[in-house]
Amino acid sequence: MPLRFWSAFVALTLALPATATADAITNGGFETGTLFGWTLAGSGSAKTSAIGVSPTAGSYQGYIETTGNFTALAPAVVASLGVPGSAISGLGAGTPVNGTGISQSVTVAAGDVLSFDWNFLTSELSQPSTYNDFAFFTINGSAFLLASRNGSTFNTVSPPAGFEGQTGWATQTYTFASAGTYTVGYGTFNVGDAGHNSALVLDSITIPEGAVVVPNPSSYWSVCALLAIVVALDWKRRRYREILQS
Numbered sequence: 001m002p003l004r005f006w007s008a009f010v011a012l013t014l015a016l017p018a019t020a021t022a023d024a025i026t027n028g029g030f031e032t033g034t035l036f037g038w039t040l041a042g043s044g045s046a047k048t049s050a051i052g053v054s055p056t057a058g059s060y061q062g063y064i065e066t067t068g069n070f071t072a073l074a075p076a077v078v079a080s081l082g083v084p085g086s087a088i089s090g091l092g093a094g095t096p097v098n099g100t101g102i103s104q105s106v107t108v109a110a111g112d113v114l115s116f117d118w119n120f121l122t123s124e125l126s127q128p129s130t131y132n133d134f135a136f137f138t139i140n141g142s143a144f145l146l147a148s149r150n151g152s153t154f155n156t157v158s159p160p161a162g163f164e165g166q167t168g169w170a171t172q173t174y175t176f177a178s179a180g181t182y183t184v185g186y187g188t189f190n191v192g193d194a195g196h197n198s199a200l201v202l203d204s205i206t207i208p209e210g211a212v213v214v215p216n217p218s219s220y221w222s223v224c225a226l227l228a229i230v231v232a233l234d235w236k237r238r239r240y241r242e243i244l245q246s
């Protein structure tokens with residue numbers, strides 16, 4: 001009996017399939033070192049801690065900015081994110097001039113939760129408040145303000161090179177009420193002018209899809225082999241008893 005118990009125990013243990021967590025977001029940690037998986041409108045890239053901000057996970061973080069030769073005019077960024085201009089003006093941060101957006105399409109189940117880490121950097125703090133640069137995220141046509149020059153609190157101690165302050169990392173979540181395919185986007189804009197850089201740094205963008213069963217092919221053969229041993233030993237034991245009784 002003990003032998004059979006342990007054989008069965010081992011067989012069941014080996015039969016347990018491995019599980020892995022799938023994610024609806026592609027390259028949400030930017031660990032490819034690129035913006036692979038994201039549609040870019042403007043000036044953005046994956047950056048290491050060399051920019052003076054450390055990623056919240058891994059070696060890379062996403063970086064999009066408001067100023068520079070490769071930024072795009074606001075209408076182009078807004079169109080790329082798939083949101084109406086009214087959604088951006090509705091944020092109340094001012095009329096955007098130029099900046100950058102990244103986005104990607106995701107398919108989610110009802111109740112799935114988008115989570116991400118963000119940090120807003122700006123060099124507008126020494127400028128008049130008219131220049132209210134801001135950062136936001138978008139979900140299928142709706143926009144949500146993350147930070148602005150006038151509305152956020154900035155840490156101005158040892159700011160990253162080229163900036164006067166940073167909000168520091170914060171985590172934001174969004175729960176999808178209904179299943180479907182959505183565009184998730186991030187953007188940052190200059191307000192009032194096209195100079196004095198601000199940037200939105202992103203990391204650990206994730207929409208966990210729950211545990212997915214990943215069958216381990218070798219486990220089935222292990223189970224078959226162990227069951228064969230159990231059956232063989234049982235047959236041998238019975239046969240031995242029969243011989244003793246005869």
Ligand SMILES: [Ca+2]
Nearest residue numbers: 029057058060
């Ligand atoms: Ca990362």
